[in-house]
Amino acid sequence: MLKRWLAVPALLMTFAAATQAAECPDLLQGSLPKLRAKESIDLCQRFAGKPLVVVNTASFCGFAPQFKGLEALYQRYKGQGLEVIGVPSNDFKQESKDGEETAKVCYVNYGVTFTMTEPQKVRGDDATHLFKNLAEQSSAPKWNFYKYVVDRQGKVIADFSSLTKPDDPQFLKAVEQALASKPE
Known part of the structure; x- marks a missing residue:
């Protein structure tokens, strides 16, 4: 009898994990290593149900000053649930090979x-x-600081070129649309 009671928590944990996986949009499946930390970010656990701005960055790109604008955007809207994810990349040959x-x-x-x-x-x-x-839902980044605005269901609302600054009215409109989206 005791064995049966011990099996119940295991079944509940399995059910909870399956339910969470079912609720997590495909966009957020998996994890990514956090910059200069010994931890990985479980994308689903950290960002599911939240509006997002995802941007590919590069330290030595002429658009790098947009980091300031992205930080200002994050500070402005984080109280409403917005998350910003910066993903450095050397795909356009403008990122350091050294994470430090x-x-x-x-x-x-x-x-x-x-x-x-x-x-x-x-x-x-x-x-x-x-x-x-992101590319399947819209298009692949065409350069560094390509920005994606994603709603709470993991759907891309809009994407913006590197030329679009984080305080651009159209970009802000898309962010506010993502903030207004309802979780499933």
Whole structure:
């Protein structure tokens, strides 16, 4: 009898994990290593049900000053649930091969407090799952600082080129639309 009672919590945990996986959008399946940390970010656990801005970054790109605008955006809307995910990439040959240098640019030079990952592939067959899914829903990044606005269900509302600054009215409109989206 005791064995049966011990099996109940295990079954409940299995059911809870299956339910969580079912609720997690495909976009957020998997994890990414956090920049200059010994931890990985479980995308589903951390971001499911939240509006997102996902941007591929590069430390040595002429658009790097957009880090300041992205941080200002994050500070402005984080109280409403917005999350910003910065994913450094060397796909366009403008990112350091040294994560420590990337971290210095993000954290020290620009004061970034939003989530940053270790450098990842964001284009082509080797792209991380997150960016493969973004590309399937809209298009692959055409350059560094390509921005995606994602609603609470994991659907891309809009994507914006590197030329679009984080305070652009159309970009802000898409962010506010993502904030207004209801969780499933």
